[in-house]
Amino acid sequence: MATEPVNVSEFQELARLALPKMYYDYYSGGAEDQQTLRENVEAFRRITFWPRILIDVNRVDLSTSILGYNISAPIIVAPTGSHQLAHPQGEVATAKAAATCNTIMVLSFTSSCTIEEVATSCNAVRFYQLYIYKRRDIAATLVQRAEKNGFKAIILTADTPRLGRREADKKNKMIAPQLKNLEGLFSTKATSDGGSILEAYVNETMDPSLSWKDIEWLRSVTKLPILIKGVLTRADAVKAVQVGVDGIIVSNHGARQLDYSPATISVLEEVTVVHAVEGRVPVLMDGGIRRGTDVFKALALGAQAVLVGRPVIYGLAANKGEYGVRRVLEMLKDEFELTMALSGCSSVKDITRRHVRTEHERLLSMM
Numbered sequence: 001m002a003t004e005p006v007n008v009s010e011f012q013e014l015a016r017l018a019l020p021k022m023y024y025d026y027y028s029g030g031a032e033d034q035q036t037l038r039e040n041v042e043a044f045r046r047i048t049f050w051p052r053i054l055i056d057v058n059r060v061d062l063s064t065s066i067l068g069y070n071i072s073a074p075i076i077v078a079p080t081g082s083h084q085l086a087h088p089q090g091e092v093a094t095a096k097a098a099a100t101c102n103t104i105m106v107l108s109f110t111s112s113c114t115i116e117e118v119a120t121s122c123n124a125v126r127f128y129q130l131y132i133y134k135r136r137d138i139a140a141t142l143v144q145r146a147e148k149n150g151f152k153a154i155i156l157t158a159d160t161p162r163l164g165r166r167e168a169d170k171k172n173k174m175i176a177p178q179l180k181n182l183e184g185l186f187s188t189k190a191t192s193d194g195g196s197i198l199e200a201y202v203n204e205t206m207d208p209s210l211s212w213k214d215i216e217w218l219r220s221v222t223k224l225p226i227l228i229k230g231v232l233t234r235a236d237a238v239k240a241v242q243v244g245v246d247g248i249i250v251s252n253h254g255a256r257q258l259d260y261s262p263a264t265i266s267v268l269e270e271v272t273v274v275h276a277v278e279g280r281v282p283v284l285m286d287g288g289i290r291r292g293t294d295v296f297k298a299l300a301l302g303a304q305a306v307l308v309g310r311p312v313i314y315g316l317a318a319n320k321g322e323y324g325v326r327r328v329l330e331m332l333k334d335e336f337e338l339t340m341a342l343s344g345c346s347s348v349k350d351i352t353r354r355h356v357r358t359e360h361e362r363l364l365s366m367m
């Protein structure tokens with residue numbers, strides 16, 4: 001592609017050209033038949049707008065706040081692993097872009113750069129994403145390091161008792177992550193029987209017995225707010241509120257875990273995660289956000305903000321580092337701003353359920 005990308009999706013092809021096949025497949029792939037991977041994007045396309053006219057949109061304010069932190073737009077960097085496979089500056093470049101765009105970065109447990117490197121690189125508001133290994137002391141140590149280094153919340157990813165079946169990774173014999181954070185604490189060596197080494201590593205280390213009662217344990221090792229990532233059902237949303245989490249992330253892990261789980265935008269309201277929660281804690285969502293219109297749709301259906309995974313990596317990988325990530329975030333913000341103006345919303349608070357029509361409503365209207 002000779003010209004500069006004009007939308008977020010165009011970064012994907014640049015990333016494909018820039019990356020070794022093993023890494024590109026790891027970043028872009030989903031589980032098994034990749035049905036949920038396609039659906040995460042397609043489900044947004046089935047939602048249409050009910051725009052309002054003759055409303056003063058001379059000034060459009062995208063800003064919002066999450067857990068009390070003001071951000072320039074409800075678009076946050078999702079936790080994704082191994083950024084140094086995409087660019088030598090890894091998560092430091094990503095964090096700097098998040099800081100420039102005045103948004104939150106969620107640093108992955110599987111980051112290539114350390115908690116300390118990211119913390120000292122810039123002043124982005126940072127949350128820390130946690131996986132819990134069989135060796136619980138690892139989680140406790142990392143949470144405490146994140147807290148000491150100014151991270152503002154813990155995101156517990158709860159959808160990965162084992163790794164999803166990612167067939168490209170099996171064929172490519174995907175390597176295990178280089179987890180610099182674990183140096184001196186825990187080995188990242190693993191052997192596989194000829195398939196994905198990453199998968200073998202995860203299945204050896206992750207604690208599949210993790211359960212709701214462990215939230216209490218996590219509370220006992222940190223004062224930071226705890227958000228649960230991976231909620232897809234009303235029952236789990238209710239449970240999460242009952243056990244006292246400080247926020248919920250509706251996510252299917254970018255379709256990398258259980259194939260044929262629903263597209264996240266389709267359950268955000270439909271499974272009434274939002275209704276179940278009834279405003280008691282913030283509800284965020286991720287999966288398939290590729291346009292500013294997607295951000296608007298997610299907010300109209302009750303999310304307070306969205307997280308963006310692959311597009312950030314593609315921006316990073318297109319040999320552009322911090323600049324590429326910044327461009328991705330800026331493009332999404334620009335498109336979101338235009339969507340607000342064309343829908344008659346001058347602030348995020350003005351976005352309501354009445355601004356969108358779901359597939360379900362369209363079908364009902366035909367009966």
Ligand SMILES: Cc1cc2nc3c(=O)[nH]c(=O)nc-3n(C[C@H](O)[C@H](O)[C@H](O)COP(=O)(O)O)c2cc1C
Nearest residue numbers: 027078079080081108110157253254287288309310
């Ligand atoms: C390459 C890659 C690595 C990921 N690593 C993590 C991770 O370490 N922890 C986590 O909670 N989620 C991880 N995720 C899931 C993302 O946080 C997020 O849920 C997903 O990417 C959102 O979908 P999107 O890529 O369509 O935006 C990863 C996703 C990708 C694509």
Ligand SMILES: CCCCCCC(=O)C(=O)O
Nearest residue numbers: 081110131177202253256
């Ligand atoms: C402890 C290693 C976890 C690797 C999985 C990273 C991830 O969430 C993903 O690839 O998806």
